[in-house]
Each structure stands twice: as structure tokens, then as C-alpha cells.
Amino acid sequence: MDILWLRHDTSSNSSYEDARLARLFNANRPDRHPTAIVCASTQSDIIKAVQLAKIFNLQINVRSGGHSYQGWSLSDNSVLIDLANYRELEVDVSQKETWVSSGMRSDVDLELMRDYGLMLGAGHHPGVGIGGFLLQGGLSWNSRNWGWACERVKALEVVTASGDLVNCSRVENSDLFWAARGAGPYFPGVVTRFLIQLLPAPKIFRSSGYIFPVSKYQEAFSWIIQITPTFDSDTEMTAVCRSLDGTDEICFMIFFVTMKGEHEEARKALLPAHETRPKGAIQEWFCQEDGLGQEYANQVKAYPGNRRWFADNAFLKNDADVTAILKDVCMTLPDQNCIVLWYPLAPHSRRTLPDMAFSLQSDHYVATYTIYDSEGDDDKYHSWIQATAEKLSSFRIGSFSGEADFKAREFKCWGDAQWKKLAQIRKKWDPDGRICYPFKLEALDKEE
Structure with missing residues (x-):
């Protein structure tokens, strides 16, 4: 697990700056500097990074692909957990399902099609990170008929804001499972892996x-x-x-x-x-x-x-x-x-x-x-x-x-009942606001 710390003079710290801006899709980059950047390559690294944030009383932010136009992964006074090197893919061909880590990219579909004749139905751009893609719903290939990619999520593993690793499904920690399918940047934890039902891959x-x-x-x-x-x-x-x-x-x-x-x-x-x-x-x-x-x-x-x-x-x-x-x-x-x-x-x-x-x-x-x-x-x-x-x-x-650029204007991205439930789940699993959200907790409370 590599850790890069912010120095007072970041211009002389090229390694830190390279890591801060790594894979950010938008060149219009926010002037926000995490206190530490953790380059995680295992699930254990992610748990240690969350614990590090607790020790230094810092918030937690996550980058899977870096494709958010608003640069959600950058926040001051935070630990940025970069998942680019956390790449796991376990395919069960008989069940047509896969465990895939959040750090994988949408071009994983090329590998699935080539090796297994199956398809996740990920993002249209090959560099989109699976973590952010699924958390936001997943506007996937042929969504008009195949549906939103998050509908095919069957289970997931989450490191909570308190640093615990929990399993989530319809029967286990079902509230986090509910939130993971569409909460986007308001999910109150770090998803490490998803279990996804795969689609038969087209031949042509x-x-x-x-x-x-x-x-x-x-x-x-x-x-x-x-x-x-x-x-x-x-x-x-x-x-x-x-x-x-x-x-x-x-x-x-x-x-x-x-x-x-x-x-x-x-x-x-x-x-x-x-x-x-x-x-x-x-x-x-x-x-x-x-x-x-x-x-x-x-x-x-x-x-x-x-x-x-x-x-x-x-x-x-x-x-x-x-x-x-x-x-x-x-x-x-x-x-x-x-x-x-x-x-x-x-x-x-x-x-x-x-x-x-x-x-x-x-x-x-x-x-x-x-x-x-x-x-x-x-x-x-x-x-x-x-x-x-x-x-x-x-x-x-x-x-x-x-x-959606939440800082540019007001956005309605959830139904009223779903937004209220999401706020309750957030308070339960992240009562201290350890996870970075587009708006601070006080602003969200007012919206409820």
C-alpha cells in the first residue's frame, strides 16, 4: 500500500501531484488537495486506509475511474483511496456471474467476451471505473432494453466508515445493498467488490x-x-x-x-x-x-x-x-x-x-x-x-x-421517498460524516 502525503509546497512534490490528478477525465480540475493519497491494491489496503483516516480525523474519498466531470474524488482534509491498482475478476461461468473489484474499468467487457462469452454491460467509455459506474446506476450498453447495470448487482462487499468489512445483499445488510444500487456519491462506505449477473455476449x-x-x-x-x-x-x-x-x-x-x-x-x-x-x-x-x-x-x-x-x-x-x-x-x-x-x-x-x-x-x-x-x-x-x-x-x-454538477445548480436525482431513505441509511452507517459527499451533512439535513 503506497501512501503519499500532502506537503506544504505541492509544486515540488511531483509524485503527489501525479497521484492527485491521476486519470481525472476533466482537465478542468478542482483546486482541492487530499491530505493523503492511498494507492490500494488489495481489500486489506482499503481497510487500512479507512483506519488511517480515523486515526488522523480525516474524511474519506474514493476514486475508481476518475470520470466524474466534477472531480468528486478530490477533497481537502481527506484521505483519497485510489482503486486503480485494485483489480480482481472472478467469473463463475455456470452461474453467469462475476465478482469484480471497483477498480476495474468498463473495458473489462472485452476480457469477459473474449474469455467467457459473457458481458457485464458496463460503460460506453472504456476508462469508466466499475465502482462509480454501478453506484450511479450504470447507463450501460443498450439500457433501453437491458436496463440499468445496477439492476444486475446481486451482492457486494463494503468497508464501512468505521473500518469494518461487511457483506451486503437482499438478505444481509440489505439497506446498504439498496443504497449501493444508485446512491452515487452519497453512498456511505467504500464498495470493494460487486457480484454481478452477467449477460450472454453478442457474437457480432x-x-x-x-x-x-x-x-x-x-x-x-x-x-x-x-x-x-x-x-x-x-x-x-x-x-x-x-x-x-x-x-x-x-x-x-x-x-x-x-x-x-x-x-x-x-x-x-x-x-x-x-x-x-x-x-x-x-x-x-x-x-x-x-x-x-x-x-x-x-x-x-x-x-x-x-x-x-x-x-x-x-x-x-x-x-x-x-x-x-x-x-x-x-x-x-x-x-x-x-x-x-x-x-x-x-x-x-x-x-x-x-x-x-x-x-x-x-x-x-x-x-x-x-x-x-x-x-x-x-x-x-x-x-x-x-x-x-x-x-x-x-x-x-x-x-x-x-x-450532474451538484455545485452548479440544484439537481433532483432520486425520488422523494428514496432520497429520504438514503439520508437515513447514511446517518446509520456514517453518523460522523466520515465519507465525503458533494454536500456536507448539514446541507443534506436541510434538504430532507
């Missing part, structure tokens, strides 16, 4: 894409919304409004990725979209050979790390006229650094969720991003993100905690 990936000029926005968006609820259950669909690569031309882009057993199944799945697509695409492709590795590469290119980011999101009302609501936003993107993403969740969004902390969803998930380089543009892009959030406010039923 095939994709189609249609890129329209913004003048075709209305027709193209209306089309994709109409076909989504009953479309093939193994096909993921997204729509993105952004500038075409290498140009300032705003385009409306629609992508399909189908995951099947053989090529003809994929062709049949994608054909109804191809046959009914609006005319006038600038670019298009149909049933192109694809793969999870290629999709990861596409995500890294489209949503790169180590640049400055602002992000916001909304679950919009099921009956909202999404095409009309987003039209003003999409037609007036300031420049090539601004992106609007629509991710459909129907038909899964119409099913009753299991009893768990994650409790808000709708047919329409909308995320807005700015991705840029210069610190001097912070005010410009933050203002655009905030103005867009305001435009969506009257149609929003809530937001996804994984892309």
Missing part, C-alpha cells in the same frame, strides 16, 4: 449511421422518436447534434449499434430503420462490421479526456415534445465544442424499477456537453450549459447523478 456488432444537415433536424428527429419504442431489442440507438468533424457545419446524427449472433440477424434488425429513413443524409452507412473495441475507440474520439468539460443532463417527461424542446438548442449551437445527446430509454423506462436507490428515469435522456481547451473559455461554456439547463427546466422530471 453491426452499426448503421445517418448524418443529416441541420435543415433536416425536424424530420430526422421525429422519425427516430417514432421508431424507437418498438425497435429491435438488441439494438442501441442515439442521436447527437454537433459539428461534423473538421468543419463548423452543425449536423444531426443518428446511430444504431446492434448486437447479435450472426450477420443476417443484424441485417434484419437494422433494415427497418434503413428502409424508413428520411432522405437527404450527408453521410450514411448500413449494417457495417463493428465491434466493442471499435465502439470504445469511437467513444474516446468523440468524447476525449484531458480536455476541459462542462456537462449537464435531464430526464425529460415521457409525453414531452422532445423535437420541439431541443430545436432551439440544437439549431443554435455556439460552435464545434458544444454537443447535445439524446439517448432513448423506452421501452425499459416504462417498466417498474426494482426497489433501490436509483429511482428516476424517463423515455428521454438528454445530455449537454462542452469540450474545449482554453481556461479562458470557462465562463463562455459554463454559461451555455447553464442557459440550456434553464431551457429544459420545465420539462425535466429529474437528472442522472453521473453527469
